[in-house]
Amino acid sequence: MNFEKIIDSYKDDIIKSTQELIRIKSVEGEPKPGMPFGEGPNEALEYALRLAESMGFETLNVDGYAGHADLGEGEEVVGVLVHLDVVPEGDGWTYPPYVAEIHDGKIYGRGAIDDKGPTIASLYAMKAIKESGVKLNKKIRIIFGTNEESGWGGINYYLKKVKAPNLAFTPDADFPVIHGEMGILIFNIEKKFERKCNCAVKINYIKGGNRPNMVPDYCEALLEVADEKKEFVKEKLDKFVEKTGYKLSLDDRGKHVIIKSYGISAHGSTPQAGKNAISQLIAFLGEVVECDCDASEFVKLYNRKIGMEYNGQSIGCGFEDSVSGKLVFNVGVIDMNEEEVKVSVNIRYPIKYKREDIYNGMEEELKGTGVRIVHIEHLPPIYIPSEDTLVQKLMSVYREFTGDYDSKPITIGGGTYARAMKNAVAFGPLFPGQEELAHQKDEYIAVDDLIKITKLYAKALYELAR
Structure with a gap:
């Protein structure tokens, strides 16, 4: 017909x-x-x-x-x-x-x-x-x-x-x-901050993203910066942008500065098609936050275990199979203040694996860090x-x-x-x-x-x- x-x-x-x-x-x-x-x-x-x-x-x-x-x-x-x-x-x-x-x-x-x-x-x-x-x-x-x-x-x-x-x-x-x-998993990576920050470059907050299943196209951090560190932060930002090509800017507000990160949104199942504004920003913060408070330690942990990766290999879930290929890992939302941090993650895992494989792998990598994984949603393959x-x-x-x-x-x-x-x-x-x-x-x-x-x-x- x-x-x-x-x-x-x-x-x-x-x-x-x-x-x-x-x-x-x-x-x-x-x-x-x-x-x-x-x-x-x-x-x-x-x-x-x-x-x-x-x-x-x-x-x-x-x-x-x-x-x-x-x-x-x-x-x-x-x-x-x-x-x-x-x-x-x-x-x-x-x-x-x-x-x-x-x-x-x-x-x-x-x-x-x-x-x-x-x-x-x-x-x-x-x-x-x-x-x-x-x-x-x-x-x-x-x-x-x-x-x-x-x-x-x-x-x-x-x-x-x-x-x-x-x-x-x-x-x-x-x-x-x-x-x-x-398979699809949505969960939070969470940590309460016990060791408070008194650093010369102090993070007041980091906020970015709309949904776990979207690559975030914007993220910002409010930093409290001592006068003697202002030029240090500005110079570091200029060099970081020149080195990486990431789109970041600095808004000087006297005692505070706002670092703004601009990415490119994409579907959470194809994070490689976008640019993650959250990961870009935290990569930069790793260059300027130097103390041993919990907020600074989380920034370092994020850069070691997540960074700019799309397949979860450093956080213990870099699995793949012959049917559906590599696991896909997308950080979609961050809400961090001086008391705690919550990072919302969307994972697409290979058809031949189970969600327990994913969680067990990550928990092993995060053991001893004080970070919790809080399950939100699961759709089996x-x-x-x-x-x-x-x-x-x-x-x-x-x-x-x-x-x-x-x-x-x-x-x-x-x-x-x-x-x-x-x-x-x-x-x-x-x-x-x-x-x-x-x-x-x-x-x-x-x-x-x-x-x-x-x-x-x-x-x-x-x-x-x-």
Whole structure:
């Protein structure tokens, strides 16, 4: 069945709907009655359900945690798992993050590729199937999650209330098919400071980052600096910047100075694609903080055990396997004052390992330092063999549509809703070799790609539901 002409006729509507959804700032906020994740995610959910209803689909809002829209009948259900929430926008955008301006054929905005553009593409793919009049033997259901970026409470609540689809894909990663996802750990590295600082260069605070699963693009430290040390700090900074190429600046405020570190945001699963503002700043502080107080000792410990590494090798968890590659280690947030420090870390660990392996390795390396590891969240790895029927069907659709017969199913460090249920995989929206801008400034989706994935998802859903 050829859905392409139908979808071409939707082009203006697809663009308009994508822009409208991006304009909703759906970062998780304070809970309110009927809005468990705040006003923004709830507004996005209500928008998606209204749009689905206007297309003639039956919808359900599950207490504001999630919702769905159905096409067709049948006992078996083919699911599309999407999310409407976004990470904070960060700084340094060329175009406003919640205006959805179009430049050079690209729609710019937070959530454009992760996951609002693919959400709209999936909805219009369902509309094209409906309008074509083809016969389906299974029901197609698009499920709208509302806090994928910050805890999965929405999809977990939904799946306690509504039976999971029999099989599903989520348009929230890469093509061709993601058949494995690494395990994900979020935890804090914490230490109480007992030996207080009376140094000539004293750290009052260090603050930086937005979320554990984002490479931080800004971090600052307030230092109390004795007069005789002012020039020392300034000279050290100039030499450090010249040596490393890191972007740091000094704001002289008399008795205090603020050191500002500017990085480049990226997804926590690909920290090498960004520049970690926290690690840059602490690397510099290691050059100027000289005493033996606990704050200074923590700076030294951080530089020895974490530093600028992405794979956790110095902190005892530098594992890798043949299926998914090396562990990925991302420091996302720091909050340090004169009393204590908390560093939030996001790890993607290889499929063949267990979380106990990761924690045991780190605890061994940190033994005797007074540092605690405080567990926050764990998502186990998933793996579906490449010979599986779902994987093979989606690969067949992808190859026929794109003519790409070379690409094979892959594993990733990212975490998608495919983990939320059995028999689910990630499928797009990024094509091989395309730039990954999820969680980064100037996130966009190209209009041509938006239409292309709509056609591809229509074909995939038809093949899975026929």
